[in-house]
Amino acid sequence: MLEAVQPPGGDIVKRVTGTLDIPYRFSYGAYYDRFFREMRDNKRIVGLACPKCGAVLLPPRPYCGFCYTPVDEWVELSDEGELLTWTVVHLPFIGQSTEPPYIYAFIMLDGADVQFPHILGEVEPGEVTPGMRVKAVWAEERTGTLHDIKYFRPV
Amino acid sequence: MTLQPPELIYMDGESRCDYSWTTGEVVGTFLAALRDRGKILAGVCESCGQVAVPPTSYCESCGAEIAELREVGPRGVVMSWARVGADLEGVPVAAPFRYVLVRLAGADTELLHLAPDDDRITIGATVSPEFKLQAERGGEITDIRWFVPDGAQGEGS
Numbered sequence A: 001m002l003e004a005v006q007p008p009g010g011d012i013v014k015r016v017t018g019t020l021d022i023p024y025r026f027s028y029g030a031y032y033d034r035f036f037r038e039m040r041d042n043k044r045i046v047g048l049a050c051p052k053c054g055a056v057l058l059p060p061r062p063y064c065g066f067c068y069t070p071v072d073e074w075v076e077l078s079d080e081g082e083l084l085t086w087t088v089v090h091l092p093f094i095g096q097s098t099e100p101p102y103i104y105a106f107i108m109l110d111g112a113d114v115q116f117p118h119i120l121g122e123v124e125p126g127e128v129t130p131g132m133r134v135k136a137v138w139a140e141e142r143t144g145t146l147h148d149i150k151y152f153r154p155v
Numbered sequence B: 001m002t003l004q005p006p007e008l009i010y011m012d013g014e015s016r017c018d019y020s021w022t023t024g025e026v027v028g029t030f031l032a033a034l035r036d037r038g039k040i041l042a043g044v045c046e047s048c049g050q051v052a053v054p055p056t057s058y059c060e061s062c063g064a065e066i067a068e069l070r071e072v073g074p075r076g077v078v079m080s081w082a083r084v085g086a087d088l089e090g091v092p093v094a095a096p097f098r099y100v101l102v103r104l105a106g107a108d109t110e111l112l113h114l115a116p117d118d119d120r121i122t123i124g125a126t127v128s129p130e131f132k133l134q135a136e137r138g139g140e141i142t143d144i145r146w147f148v149p150d151g152a153q154g155e156g157s
Helices: A029-042 B024-037
Strands: A015-027 A045-049 A073-077 A080-089 A102-109 A116-120 A133-138 A149-154 B010-022 B040-044 B068-072 B076-084 B097-104 B110-116 B126-131 B144-149
Touching (some): A080 A116, B076 B110, B097 B144
Parallel strands (some): B110 B144
Antiparallel strands (some): A015 B010, A045 A073, A080 A102, A080 A133, A133 A149, B040 B068, B076 B097, B126 B144
16 A cells, blocks of 8 residues: 555564663652551551451551541551462562562461561471461661561561 | 651652554654655645644544655754753753754644754744764664754754
8 A cells, every 4th residue: 555655675664662761759658658667667567447347457548448438547467477378489570679489478467357468488488388377577777668578487 | 647757758669661662554664764765754644635744544633544655845844842951861862952843845744853952943944854874774763863954954963
């Protein structure tokens, strides 16, 4: 159809490639701010208790995910809990903070009703069992991110 | 909830996105003409007659499929411009420079491109494209380095 204007000899340009670098600054806002501030300054994990259904939510958010009730009652949670499930990550991908292989886990902290994602340490994949008790190992230098906990270890 | 933080906590990061954009037949032909022949092609709409540059597969005015490409320019008239005083990522020229909307001779739409920060770049000014050397072209819109005011050719960039 467009043959009349095709350049003699040369192929048309089929692709244009490039890279976008997008630096960003994520502001935590009131709820995450308090959550990460407690982790950073006091090595404490805090959640929110729903006044209607009683669920203890983590990480904190302004509405209960179970019954949509606004929540504002802060509660302190244990940094120990029960391992719900896990997987071993072998593939590297963008944004990863730990070099594979590592164990990615969902943990139900004592007192919480929402599982908490983190990684396991001081344990080999073959030794992990569902329901095992795990405890947070806090980083010496904490900056207010999830990495303020280095990993969870078996109790 | 009352919260009086002594300072805000932020998380800084960077996303890096490598992309490969598939041009399609019309834009691919447009880019090849820049690269191989130093020509600027516009899309001609058989339905409404609009001559659009850069060309698109479908007429942005009436939606008809574009079946003809036609050379336009190379000279054109500055319809609008803006001075940029700070370097911008992804822009191949250093600040200060100007963005220009150029209505190329024979075209009905404006091409967005770059120009030197030259006071001869004003609305209504006639400008001409300055192409990169053939060996430096890559089949990109930046194969046109920028548009320079009439009379400025050969002054260097």
